[in-house]
Each structure stands twice: as C-alpha cells, then as structure tokens.
Amino acid sequence: MPYSVGVMIEAVGLSKHYGATKAVDDVTFTVQPGMVTGFLGPNGAGKSTTMRMIVGLDRPSAGHVTVNGKRYAEHRAPLREVGVLLDAKAVHTGRSAVNHLRAIGATHGIGRTRVEEVIALTGLQSVAKKRVGGFSLGMGQRLGLAAALLGDPATLVLDEPVNGLDPEGVVWVRNLARHLAAEGRTILLSSHLMSEMAQTADHIIVLGRGRIIANAPVADIVAKSTGTAVTVRTPDAARLAQLVASPEVTVTTTEPTLLIVNGLTAPQIGELAAREKVVLHELTPTVGTLEDAYMQLTADDVEYRSSNEGI
Amino acid sequence: MTTIAPAPLSGVSFSGILRSEWIKLMSLRSTIWCYGILVFLTISLGLLFGVSIGIDGAALDRDTAQTLAVQAATVSVSFSQLVIAVLGALVITGEYGTGMIRSTLTAVPTRLPALFGKVVVFGATTFVISLVAIVVSALMSAPLLAGNGIEADLTDPGYWAALVGAAGSLTLIGVFATAVGTIVRNSAGAIAAVLGTILVLPTIMQIFAAITAAEWVVNLGAFLPSNAGSRMYAYVSDAPAMDPFGIGGLVLEPWQGALVLAAWVAGLLVLASVLLKRRDA
Numbered sequence: 349m350p351y352s353v354g355v356m357i358e359a360v361g362l363s364k365h366y367g368a369t370k371a372v373d374d375v376t377f378t379v380q381p382g383m384v385t386g387f388l389g390p391n392g393a394g395k396s397t398t399m400r401m402i403v404g405l406d407r408p409s410a411g412h413v414t415v416n417g418k419r420y421a422e423h424r425a426p427l428r429e430v431g432v433l434l435d436a437k438a439v440h441t442g443r444s445a446v447n448h449l450r451a452i453g454a455t456h457g458i459g460r461t462r463v464e465e466v467i468a469l470t471g472l473q474s475v476a477k478k479r480v481g482g483f484s485l486g487m488g489q490r491l492g493l494a495a496a497l498l499g500d501p502a503t504l505v506l507d508e509p510v511n512g513l514d515p516e517g518v519v520w521v522r523n524l525a526r527h528l529a530a531e532g533r534t535i536l537l538s539s540h541l542m543s544e545m546a547q548t549a550d551h552i553i554v555l556g557r558g559r560i561i562a563n564a565p566v567a568d569i570v571a572k573s574t575g576t577a578v579t580v581r582t583p584d585a586a587r588l589a590q591l592v593a594s595p596e597v598t599v600t601t602t603e604p605t606l607l608i609v610n611g612l613t614a615p616q617i618g619e620l621a622a623r624e625k626v627v628l629h630e631l632t633p634t635v636g637t638l639e640d641a642y643m644q645l646t647a648d649d650v651e652y653r654s655s656n657e658g659i
Numbered sequence: 660m661t662t663i664a665p666a667p668l669s670g671v672s673f674s675g676i677l678r679s680e681w682i683k684l685m686s687l688r689s690t691i692w693c694y695g696i697l698v699f700l701t702i703s704l705g706l707l708f709g710v711s712i713g714i715d716g717a718a719l720d721r722d723t724a725q726t727l728a729v730q731a732a733t734v735s736v737s738f739s740q741l742v743i744a745v746l747g748a749l750v751i752t753g754e755y756g757t758g759m760i761r762s763t764l765t766a767v768p769t770r771l772p773a774l775f776g777k778v779v780v781f782g783a784t785t786f787v788i789s790l791v792a793i794v795v796s797a798l799m800s801a802p803l804l805a806g807n808g809i810e811a812d813l814t815d816p817g818y819w820a821a822l823v824g825a826a827g828s829l830t831l832i833g834v835f836a837t838a839v840g841t842i843v844r845n846s847a848g849a850i851a852a853v854l855g856t857i858l859v860l861p862t863i864m865q866i867f868a869a870i871t872a873a874e875w876v877v878n879l880g881a882f883l884p885s886n887a888g889s890r891m892y893a894y895v896s897d898a899p900a901m902d903p904f905g906i907g908g909l910v911l912e913p914w915q916g917a918l919v920l921a922a923w924v925a926g927l928l929v930l931a932s933v934l935l936k937r938r939d940a
Contacts, residue, residue: 400939403765403768404764404765404768405761405764405765405939405940406939406940407937407939420768421768421769423670423768424670424671425668425669425670425671426671426765426766426768427765427766428668428670432765434761434765435758435761437757437758438758438759438760438761438762438765439757439758439759439762440683440687440753440754440757440759441757442687442688442689442753442757443683443686443687443759444686447682447683447686448759448762450682451679451680451682451683451686452679452762452763452766453679454675454676454678454679454682455671455672455675455676455678455679455766455767455773456668456669456670456671456675456766457668457669457670457672457675458669495762
C-alpha cells in the first residue's frame with residue numbers, strides 16, 4: 349500500500365461483524381487534513397464503531413485503518429497523533445476533572461501546564477476540582493473534548509461532539525472544529541444534526557447500514573440529491589402531469605393544483621407549458637438542503653425506522 | 660498541504676503509565692476508605708489481641724510465645740484481605756463500570772502496559788501500607804502481650820518474616836482480585852467471584868474434609884488461594900495447629916504458600932492479559 353501524502357486517516361475494506369450483524373461492512377475511505385469531514389448516518393449506521401476501530405478500541409473483523417500511515421497502536425505517542433472523543437462517559441465518575449486529565453496526560457509525560465490549558469480552553473475552570481459524577485451532559489462533553497485536545501493532536505476524531513451542549517457550546521465546538529481544521533489538522537466528526545453538519549463540515553461521508561452511501565463535498569451532496577426537483581402550480585395539473593410524463597421523470601402530487609417534478613429543469617417545464625398553452629401559477633426550482641439530501645440518501649438504509657403503519 | 664510540525668515531544672513510557680496509575684489510585688475515595696479500614700483493622704485488632712490474650716502460671720515455650728506475637732499483628736489479615744480484595748477488583752472494574760477504560764486504552768493502545776502498571780502501582784502501595792500497619796500493630800501489641808506474660812523475641816528473623824509474609828499475602832490477594840476483575844469486567848461479579856474464592860470455597864472444603872476425613876481433600880484445600888496465602892504469615896513452628904480434624908495431610912511451608920498463591924495470581928494475570936488484548940473495549 350503506497351503511503352498517500354496528505355491522507356491522515358485511511359480505511360481500507362474496514363469491516364466489523366457481530367455474529368450475523370454487519371455493523372461496518374467493507375468500508376473504504378480517506379480523511380484529509382485541513383478540513384472538517386463529517387460522518388453522517390442514522391443510528392446504527394456504524395459511525396461510532398468505525399471511529400472506535402480508528403483508535404483500536406474495537407478490532408476490525410476485516411480490513412484495516414491507519415492514522416498518518418500507521419495503525420493507531422503503533423504510534424509512539426498516540427495521544428499526540430489522535431485526540432478522540434467517543435462518548436462523554438469515558439471518565440471515572442468518582443474522580444475530579446483535573447485528576448482525570450492529569451492521569452491521562454501522565455502516560456505521555458503531559459504535565460499540569462497543558463492540563464490547565466485544556467481546562468481553560470474548554471471553559472471547565474469552575475468545575476475542574478469537582479467530581480465528574482455531578483457533571484451535566486454538556487460539562488461531560490467539554491471534559492471529553494479537553495481530553496481529546498490534551499496531546500495537541502494533528503487528528504481529531506469526535507463522535508457527536510455537540511451532543512448535550514447548550515447553543516453557546518454548539519457554536520463553540522463548531523468554531524473550534526473550523527479553527528483546528530484551518531490550522532491544518534484533520535477533523536473527523538459525526539453528528540446526527542444535519543444542520544450542524546451543513547455549517548461545520550467541508551466534506552461528508554454518509555453511512556447507512558454499515559456501508560458508505562455517499563462520500564463527497566457538502567455542496568455536491570446537496571446538489572446531486574435534490575437539484576432537479578421543481579414545484580409547479582397550475583389549474584390544469586392533470587394535463588401537465590401527462591405532458592411531462594416519461595420514464596426519467598417522476599411527478600408527485602400533494603394538492604389538486606400542485607405538482608413536484610423530478611427529472612426536468614424549470615426552463616424545460618416552462619417551455620413545454622407555453623407550447624401546450626397550459627397556464628402556470630408557479631414554477632419554482634427547489635433549493636436542496638443537506639437535510640433533504642440526507643433523508644433521500646438514507647431512506648433505504650435506516651435501521652430503526654419509526655413506523656407509520658396501522659395509523 | 661499544510662501539516663502540523665511535530666514537536667519533539669514525549670511518548671508513552673512505562674514510568675508515565677506508573678505515574679498515571681498512581682494519580683488514578685490516589686484520586687478516588689474508595690482507595691482512601693479501603694486503605695483506611697485496612698490500617699484501622701490491623702492496629703485495632705492487634706491491640707485487642709494484645710490486651711485480651713494472656714497466660715496464668717507457667718511460662719510459655721518460645722515457639723508458642725512467638726506464634727501468639729505474630730498472631731497479634733496478623734489476626735486482622737483474614738478480615739483486611741476482604742477489603743483489599745474489593746479494592747483490587749475495583750481498581751479495574753471501576754474503569755469498566757464507568758467507561759474510563761476507553762480513556763485508559765486510547766492513551767495506552769498496546770493495553771498490556773496499562774494492566775501491568777496498574778498491578779505494580781496497586782501491589783506496591785498495598786504492600787507498603789499493609790506492612791507499615793502490621794509492623795505498627797506488632798510494635799504496639801508486643802508490650803501488651805509482655806504485660807500478660809507472653810514475652811516475644813523481637814530479634815527472631817522468623818517473627819519478622821511472618822509479618823512481611825502477611826503483607827505479601829494481602830498484596831497477592833489484592834492482585835488476584837485485579838486479575839479476576841480484568842477477566843470479569845464487572846464490579847459485582849468480580850467481587851462475588853473473589854470473595855467466594857476466599858471465603859466460601861475454604862469453608863466448603865473444610866466441611867467436605869470433616870465429612871469424608873479424606874487426606875486428599877485436605878491436600879487440595881491447602882492449594883486454595885486464601886489457604887496458601889495464610890501460610891505466608893504462619894510462624895514456622897506452628898504447623899501442627901493447622902490440623903483441626905486430625906486427618907493429617909499437607910501443610911505448606913510459608914515459602915510454598917507464597918509460591919502457590921503467586922502461581923494463582925500469575926495464571927490469572929496471563930488469562931487477563933490475553934483477554935484484555937483480544938477483546939473489544
């Protein structure tokens with residue numbers, strides 16, 4: 349395997365099976381430095397499992413994943429290579445925040461100065477000496493981020509970092525992630541908040557049922573998935589629906605005078621309507637959102653779907 | 660492509676891991692409670708033994724006097740080993756219960772140094788604290804015994820060997836529990852398994868020995884961890900006292916007891932290491 353310059357995280361054929369369940373199924377991707385890469389997918393899509401395999405907590409059933417060219421465990425100073433926030437509960441509840449960070453840092457010879465720095469950076473000064481058991485979810489996340497930043501790592505792997513944070517905290521994490529990426533670091537973060545992803549990530553890897561559904565820049569994913577929908581309002585809806593009908597075009601109707609057309613552009617529909625003398629009241633190309641794109645991409649890949657049957 | 664210039668910074672080292680485990684051990688209340696109870700039990704039971712045991716009339720032979728003096732300092736061990744067993748299990752199962760283990764294993768992804776560091780720090784701390792407590796208990800109970808007509812010879816190396824053996828036995832029982840905790844990964848389960856092995860198994864074996872009067876049952880019982888451990892702080896000449904049912908059978912020498920218990924600990928640590936290395940965390 350040639351070492352690719354600029355690739356920080358590289359997963360090749362990565363799989364994790366639990367009995368017959370394929371939590372992660374033959375996943376291959378790279379994560380580049382200098383940008384925020386979002387890991388997106390419904391619950392049970394395999395995001396957390398993949399992240400756990402990156403730092404060697406879970407052993408892959410097949411394939412491998414490297415960070416900066418080596419398996420995580422092969423690094424001499426793993427905490428200086430990768431900072432990881434997997435869940436905020438990787439802390440002994442009976443220990444104070446400062447002792448937790450001192451204990452983790454001590455393994456790498458990271459001393460009190462750096463511990464105080466990350467405590468200040470994550471805004472934990474007022475609770476640093478309190479036992480972690482009494483922390484709110486948000487404070488737990490901040491402590492998890494403090495631990496991830498302890499080794500000043502070139503790569504950060506953050507699983508749901510904004511989970512449980514207040515709005516101010518969410519903005520803070522977003523700015524922190526963007527700032528760290530701008531410094532040239534590699535940031536891989538997962539979130540179930542699509543709007544969050546749209547504002548934070550440059551590049552998105554979408555997982556569904558353990559497989560990669562999409563792997564592209566944010567803008568591409570939005571454009572590709574929803575760029576061709578056009579909303580048409582006309583009193584002659586039934587006739588227009590017949591006129592546009594073709595194998596490449598899908599038409600959905602939610603009101604008697606409203607059509608949503610996929611597969612034709614707004615100009616094509618407008619010209620067709622003018623030719624056939626169909627009156628149009630509205631002709632609007634739909635601006636796709638990441639949320640729409642995501643729902644569309646993962647529609648077939650949701651493991652735990654809320655059922656509307658029988659209503 | 661922008662890259663972060665790696666500064667010449669320190670990596671994982673075993674001394675760093677030892678320091679980390681020391682911070683972990685000393686920053687939890689359960690540690691302070693367990694060691695506090697150990698020291699209190701050791702000294703208070705030694706004093707109680709010192710004031711309550713005495714002889715009337717004829718002077719004791721030297722071996723009996725030495726045996727009683729050792730017992731005064733170590734009478735607490737059968738209780739304090741339960742406390743140390745609980746603490747020994749908690750130092751690892753507390754990490755599994757809270758999720759701390761994931762922080763530990765991401766900091767030390769080769770895993771085994773983290774377990775060995777924990778064992779070294781916990782074992783050394785337990786040995787030093789229990790040895791100090793036992794020696795203090797010995798020095799306080801000896802004058803009390805002397806006042807009751809039991810004159811111990813404190814220049815006897817066998818006497819001190821027994822005291823060191825008691826601290827060693829406590830340490831090995833503690834590490835035994837840490838190994839079981841690493842295998843079981845659950846506080847309640849590990850504590851139940853270890854206390855079952857220390858408390859219940861010897862009693863069952865004793866009942867079995869009394870019923871069957873079979874020598875092989877006694878011999879087998881001698882190899883149980885707590886029975887082997889208790890031989891580590893037996894004063895060398897008190898061997899006949901260990902034959903309550905008159906069946907005869909094997910009585911381990913203190914060093915043999917130490918080897919048997921150490922073998923238990925080593926075997927379980929090997930199993931714990933294999934499982935720690937292999938399992939997902």
